[in-house]
Amino acid sequence: MIGIDLCQIQRLERIYKKHGDRFINWVFSPREQAYLRKRKMAPRTMAGLFAAKEAMAKALGRGIGPVALRDLEVGHGPGPWGAWKGYRFDLSISHEGDYALAVARIQESGPSFSLPEFLQGQLKKRELNAHKGSVGKLALLAGRRGMVGAFVYAAKALYRSGAGMVFGLVDSEDQPVFTLAAPEVVLRDRKSGLAPLLDQVDALVLGPGLGLEDPALAEGLSAPIKKVVDAGGLTYLSGLDQLPDLRGAVLTPHEAEAQRLFHCQAPRQDLMTLAKDFARDKNCVFVLKGPGTYVTDGHRDYVNSTGNPSMAVAGMGDCLSGIIGYYLTALEDPFLAASMGVFVHGAAGDLANEKYGQSLMPLDVIEEIPQVLKKIL
Ligand SMILES: NC(=O)C1=CN([C@@H]2O[C@H](COP(=O)(O)OP(=O)(O)OC[C@H]3O[C@@H](n4cnc5c(N)ncnc54)[C@H](OP(=O)(O)O)[C@@H]3O)[C@@H](O)[C@H]2O)[C@@H](O)CC1
Ligand SMILES: Nc1ncnc2c1ncn2[C@@H]1O[C@H](COP(=O)(O)OP(=O)(O)O)[C@@H](O)[C@H]1O
Known part of the structure; x- marks a missing residue:
């Protein structure tokens, strides 16, 4: 302009x-x-x-x-x-x-953000011969009646980040509603379970808007596949005496969810220490959300600099789980995938904040992901 x-x-x-x-x-x-x-x-x-x-x-x-x-x-x-x-x-x-x-x-740039050095050069542009099956196929286990939004935000964030194909597991009687809300997702019946899908996908996003009684939860959590575990998935883990093998998983709790997971009311600074120990013990990545989201795999740490208070709105974490899910397929290292996802989510939030301020909603952030990618790819 x-x-x-x-x-x-x-x-x-x-x-x-x-x-x-x-x-x-x-x-x-x-x-x-x-x-x-x-x-x-x-x-x-x-x-x-x-x-x-x-x-x-x-x-x-x-x-x-x-x-x-x-x-x-x-x-x-x-x-x-x-x-x-x-x-x-x-x-x-x-x-x-x-x-x-x-x-x-x-000038072209708009709000300025620069990718931290350890993330620079990690993302590759698509090859000329790319097809939908070669650029990130994911299963999405999210949403239920009354929580369709969680499914939609995660799914749209996945596609806007660059996923080629997203398979959503939903109850067959609810499929018309989910189809209308996110027609780009290929739907499968949740009652058939995850197993038939596992060989076809590169990663799983599990938990946004998911009920604890969902039989697919335990199956998803123990599936030997890269995964993002959010919301319902985290609450389910909090109730277990024995945690499943979490190798390769990225857990994305906000502070209250982290407190539930650790069964204590510790303040953020202590939660960061507990998160680091947990990630080291379980060979997973812990993303403690909030202003200055903290990412750790127990050995490496990253405190994110993007994001803003306008993002304090229902459904924002569901977007993040979709974005990180895609990066699990694009990047080999789950710590880099989680850090990249957190950075992109916050940067898209900063662009959306310029337009909408505190009227911002999750889809506004998702719509800014392409602008962020244009700058960092
Ligand atoms: N349209 C849809 O489909 C949407 C579906 N969604 C789905 O809903 C599901 C359950 O969501 P939920 O809000 O009921 O449970 P949860 O997030 O555990 O909060 C419980 C309590 O914890 C606290 N608390 C929360 N955040 C905090 C923070 N950052 N830092 C500190 N404390 C925090 C807060 O307690 P308070 O502070 O109010 O006392 C809050 O009342 C989940 O699966 C999600 O994916 C949503 O994403 C929205 C859009
Ligand atoms: N004040 C803030 N500054 C920066 N980021 C924020 C702020 N408030 C919320 N966010 C981001 O928004 C997201 C909120 O996630 P979450 O609490 O799980 O929402 P929901 O469960 O409703 O989807 C997180 O990624 C968090 O880091």
Whole structure:
């Protein structure tokens, strides 16, 4: 998007004379104020900066109001540039007679996030001869009546992340509802169990919106396959005296689920220590969700930097389990898969937050996954 603005120099001069530093502090950042002082507070420079800010707000499609003028920053060197919350702008500013004119164009990047070094170069673009069976086939054991959303969010997150084929296990009488909600998923009858599917898929996502009484739960948890275990799967594990073999599994509890799993009310810092010990003992990956999600396999740690409070909304964890599920098929190492999933989920949440703020819903985040992948692939 581009934005353009014309500003009358004398009008700005009048406002400055009337309001003085109050006006300057309201409109210009400390860096801009230093620049203005160097220019002896010249009204034409002030008007140029002002026009640039208005042009940036227009390029963002928001206008002044939702965006504070002082936050829209103009810098110099080499040439003028603009910045707002991770967005960068190309700027052109000109003066002629009574007017200053500015044009702003958003650079491609949008909110900035950079993939941590240990994740760089891990993802590969699809081969030219890729087909739906070669790019990640997964089974999804999620959702039930009243919890269709959990199934839909996990499934759509799987496909948007890059999965080629998702098989969903649902009760046959509920299939019409699930088909309507997520027609891209190939449905199989849950009563037939997981076994017929296990040879056909590379990984399993298990637990979002799943009831504890579901017979497929125990079967899924003990299946010798890479898997994400979330929500219902975690609650089921919490009730067991003897845990199944969790090698290769990625567990994704929020704090309350982790407390249930460890049978204690420990604070986050202690849960992180318990998570690391647990992951080492069980040869699995533990993802302790929350602001600064913590990922550990007992030997390596990663604290995620993407994500924001607008993501505190029902169903957000279901998206994450789908995203990580896909990366279990794309990356050999489950620790890297979990870390990549957590990073992408948070980055997509940050892009969605730019558009929706705290009105954000899970599907908004899923729709931003392609933008994140464009930047990191
Ligand atoms: N549309 C759908 O189909 C959806 C389906 N979903 C599916 O629903 C299933 C059960 O979900 P659930 O909310 O009933 O159980 P659960 O998450 O264990 O919370 C229990 C209690 O724990 C607490 N608590 C929660 N989060 C916390 C946190 N981060 N940090 C700390 N504490 C936290 C909180 O207690 P409070 O703080 O309120 O006292 C909360 O009341 C699950 O399978 C899921 O996949 C949902 O994803 C929504 C959309
Ligand atoms: N304040 C926050 N900052 C960053 N990420 C958050 C914040 N609140 C929630 N999230 C993320 O949103 C997701 C919520 O997951 P979860 O609590 O399991 O939701 P649900 O069970 O409703 O699907 C997690 O990935 C968590 O890290």
